[in-house]
Amino acid sequence: MREETSRDLGRVCRRALLRVKSALSSLRNGDTPTRVDILGKWGLFIPAVASILIIVLILSFLWVESGPIFLDPNGGPGIITNPTWDPTHDIYGIATFIVGSLLCTGIAIGLAVPLGIGGAVFLSEFCPGPIRQTIRMIVEMMAAIPSIVYGLWAYLVLVPFISSTLAPALQTNPLTAWIPFFQGETNGLSLIAGGVILAIMLLPTVVTISNDALEAVPKSLREASLALGATGSETASRIVLSAALPGIGAAVVLSLGRAVGETMAVLMVTGNALQIPYTLFDPTYVMTSIITNQLGFAFVFPLWRSALFAVALILLLLSVCFTLTAKVLIKWGMKTRGYI
């Protein structure tokens, strides 16, 4: 009796398994036109809208979470221009962080863009073949190194270098000592450290995207310029660079977005002092750092938490703006040049 039941059970199981298996294989092969094909179409629609859904969720959550600070009488949109951040008195002005982020990004872009475009021109125009592959590989690896590792290096090497070598050299040298940007005592944790490490992290982005844009320029343009007697560097600077201008613009805008949103490396080297920096050696506080440092214990205080989410919302809106600008630049390139 029991044996029969178990045999029955086994048969039922096997049949069920077979049914599941055949259904699966028919799903995989999809050779029954009506059912599975439609299933495929709608089954694929859900993952496709996932990215839209996530964007909408991020926007709405940051909006809702930052609501209290914008509606509060102490807060309001005025927090963007208020430089005082004092959670103990419920004053949440975020101007300090915005200025800090802008200065850091400005230094980084000022260093990375000229160097990066120069490197990209060298890579696409003048670099001999075998070296080109190696350099490109190294640049791609630089892009792959995690930001925390750059931060570690900056903290261990760059910061001591600034406090022991760079700052004294600039402050005692009679040529540069009078410049107000170089004044002030420093322990190395400073605006300039953040700017330099950011520039190092941006370089691979600028180089790879600009290089792609330069290589998309048709060879015929270069050949025409060379045939008219221009030298290689004249061709590169007057013809190729201007032909690739939209792509290079996109590279700059995308790296801007990365610079504003970079978190760990900047957090570790800028010193995180609640003040607006007046010299290159002053410590500063950027938008990403304040979220990282304070969200962990601020989440039980509604206003404080909401102010931090307001910072995140501003970061999000900035990054959307940068992406849009890059898209517009690329569209412009496609329209006026037909390649990118």
Next chain:
Amino acid sequence: MGNEDTGLHLGGLNVVDNSIRTRFTRLLPDLAGSEHDLRYFKDKLVKVLLGLIMLVIITPFFLVLFQVAGTGLVQLFGTGPGQGLDFLFTFPGVGLEGGIRNAFVGTVELVVLASSVGVPLSVFGAVFISEYTRPGLIKELIEFASDVLAGIPSIVFGAFGFAFLVDFLHMGMGLVAGALTLAFMMIPTVLRTTQEALRSVPMSLREASLALGATKWSTTWNVTMRAAFPGMITGVLLAVGRIMGETAPLIFTAGNSLSVPTELVGSGSWVASMPYTIWAYISDPRNYLQEKAQGVALTLMIMVLAIDVIANLISRKVTRRLV
């Protein structure tokens, strides 16, 4: 006669001029002479200058590598407590003097879980927009959404993961919340590279399959996706390499732990990760922890760079995202 005079006169001048010129040329071969030579000298100067700039660009890579490897190799191959093989395979223990097994296992678990959610989502999303839709509003919207997603700062993902997954869905910090946040970050990279890979599959393959009577889904699954497989794998590897080194999204979603997670929800699911461990160790004043941090950084760098190199080998021409 006048002509001869002038000729002699000019010749005399030319002799002097030429001798000066030859002496000058011998001194500064590229500067001397006509505007022509000056232009070529400038050309060479620009080339050398750009080469130097390239050198400056790649120098930090070696500086970082030497700094991290200099101390890190001692951790990976030394014989002290928590060094050598123990560095990867023992728990931190008292005073964090042991290895980093918690972080190593945690990173692997996070990445595997994140990929198992993120990869199907983005691969099938890419299949939908490149195989199942005509160019139009939906396609544009999805592409735009994934580009925006690619540009969002990692800390914003962290704050969102904290507000949505941890707080709103009551998941609590831990493995699942951290992995889901990382999965969101994977989507744009994998989606765009898969889309590129699918676009490069020749139309004739699809047409041949359809002409043999295969359905759309069968064609997509058995022919198109198989042909696009190397490109897809490249995208997945690039995304994995990227999320492996992310710290900021994990701070508020995954927590930290000195052992491996034992459950899926609750405080037992808190998980350590290698980037977070680097940050925690480097912020610690104890000296040996700073050395350990460099060991962790070296391990992380080796893992990330190995994945990057494999991705490069699989597809020599990596399709890079240009928005």
